Amino acid sequence: MDNREFLMRRLHSLLGIIPIGLFLTQHLIVNHFATQGVEAFNAASHFMANLPFVIFLEIFVIYLPLMYHAFYGLYIAFTSKNNPGHYSYLRNMLFVAQRYTGVFLVVFIAWHVFETRFQVAIGAAAEADFSMMENILSNPFMLAFYIVGVLAAVFHFSNGIWSFLVTWGITQSEAAQRNATYFTLLVFIVLSIIGIRALFAFV
Amino acid sequence: MGEAAKTVLFEIERRNSTDEDSYWEKFELPYKMNMNVISALMEIRRNPVNMDGEKTTPVNWDMNCLEEVCGACSMVINGKARQSCTALVDQLEQPIRLQPMKTFPVVRDLVIDRSRMFDSLKKVKAWVPIDGTHDLGDGPRMPERKRQWAYELSKCMTCGVCLEACPNVNDKSDFIGAAPLSQVRLMNAHPTGAMNRDARLNAIMGEGGLAGCGNSQNCVESCPKGIPLTTSIAALNRDTTVQMFRNFFGSDRMVD
Numbered sequence: 498m499d500n501r502e503f504l505m506r507r508l509h510s511l512l513g514i515i516p517i518g519l520f521l522t523q524h525l526i527v528n529h530f531a532t533q534g535v536e537a538f539n540a541a542s543h544f545m546a547n548l549p550f551v552i553f554l555e556i557f558v559i560y561l562p563l564m565y566h567a568f569y570g571l572y573i574a575f576t577s578k579n580n581p582g583h584y585s586y587l588r589n590m591l592f593v594a595q596r597y598t599g600v601f602l603v604v605f606i607a608w609h610v611f612e613t614r615f616q617v618a619i620g621a622a623a624e625a626d627f628s629m630m631e632n633i634l635s636n637p638f639m640l641a642f643y644i645v646g647v648l649a650a651v652f653h654f655s656n657g658i659w660s661f662l663v664t665w666g667i668t669q670s671e672a673a674q675r676n677a678t679y680f681t682l683l684v685f686i687v688l689s690i691i692g693i694r695a696l697f698a699f700v
Numbered sequence: 701m702g703e704a705a706k707t708v709l710f711e712i713e714r715r716n717s718t719d720e721d722s723y724w725e726k727f728e729l730p731y732k733m734n735m736n737v738i739s740a741l742m743e744i745r746r747n748p749v750n751m752d753g754e755k756t757t758p759v760n761w762d763m764n765c766l767e768e769v770c771g772a773c774s775m776v777i778n779g780k781a782r783q784s785c786t787a788l789v790d791q792l793e794q795p796i797r798l799q800p801m802k803t804f805p806v807v808r809d810l811v812i813d814r815s816r817m818f819d820s821l822k823k824v825k826a827w828v829p830i831d832g833t834h835d836l837g838d839g840p841r842m843p844e845r846k847r848q849w850a851y852e853l854s855k856c857m858t859c860g861v862c863l864e865a866c867p868n869v870n871d872k873s874d875f876i877g878a879a880p881l882s883q884v885r886l887m888n889a890h891p892t893g894a895m896n897r898d899a900r901l902n903a904i905m906g907e908g909g910l911a912g913c914g915n916s917q918n919c920v921e922s923c924p925k926g927i928p929l930t931t932s933i934a935a936l937n938r939d940t941t942v943q944m945f946r947n948f949f950g951s952d953r954m955v956d
Contacts, residue, residue, distance in 0.1 A: 582779070
């Protein structure tokens, strides 16, 4: 098919927001229960882990879209020739950052899933609960890794909203695109605070 | 004024042919008031002696209009792609480094082959088809305000600076770059051109088309004519979104 690349790029853009971006937001908000104590977090985590048809929700809302976005994203990242040195405009810097955070997130998310959900799946841990995260984050290197991971994910999502709006032709004029930059900056700040607060609640 | 003779330093990335490796050569030229990169290259051609005092071959470059409307003299000057005719020596940091726009095949020294851009214009059907077997009469009128707006898009001189600045136009991707995409918007805005708008939209939905844009926006920052390239790309994104749904779900109106 002649327009396969077009459709694949559009699908890549769409999946980044729906469902992956929405899932990320939901995930960070549920994590935020940790700031209200062990009980609150465990109750929320237990609720999420025991949703009806949870395995199908995970496969179709998380694993498949995420893997498509990750692997096609790697292809996109490695077919660009970044030039932030001579062309150090804001959008070009964000373009480069989008690719670096994307590649980093493939590693981070793979590790994060292996350490939490996968351990539950193979029966090495009963549930992804407060103490599991407390254990992981008691290592200062892991804490730093998770802080960078959360910030990278939130940045990639926020900047991804901006390019989603352009890719689908929603924001066209310079003014509209500038306003979208302010809006996505706000998204970045708010989600970063939520994500980082949750991380420190485990320490 | 009794000062020591002022000179200008140039470092030029040269090569003898497309397949040969490049090398740097330095030149020191006498300063002249208001000199630009082209006049400096002309001085080197007049007296091809490099900074080591050796006689060398004159540096090859391309030029035509000398007033930034033809696009032929584009090259990378101190790291940024631009036209050398409007690159004033007084405004450049020295040594002035000249490189060919290596996104394109380098013919020799600073001369590049921009054929790919002209091929892209063919691929996206960047023209208004009016030929017929009989006189079709006048076309529809274009509102004056729209004409003024479209005039800005028509300033494109196919210079290649937007392709050189774009991180997604490279040998690993077949993305055609901003310039031919902007021409699609221009031709689709033309009242007669709009009669074939779907053909152009479907062409840029093909391989190497619109989807290759990664929104780094270097093109619009670099365009010497100030063409709103990224706005054009976003507008085409909207048009192709609609076209995509039309193609998939079917529509009784394929054109507009």
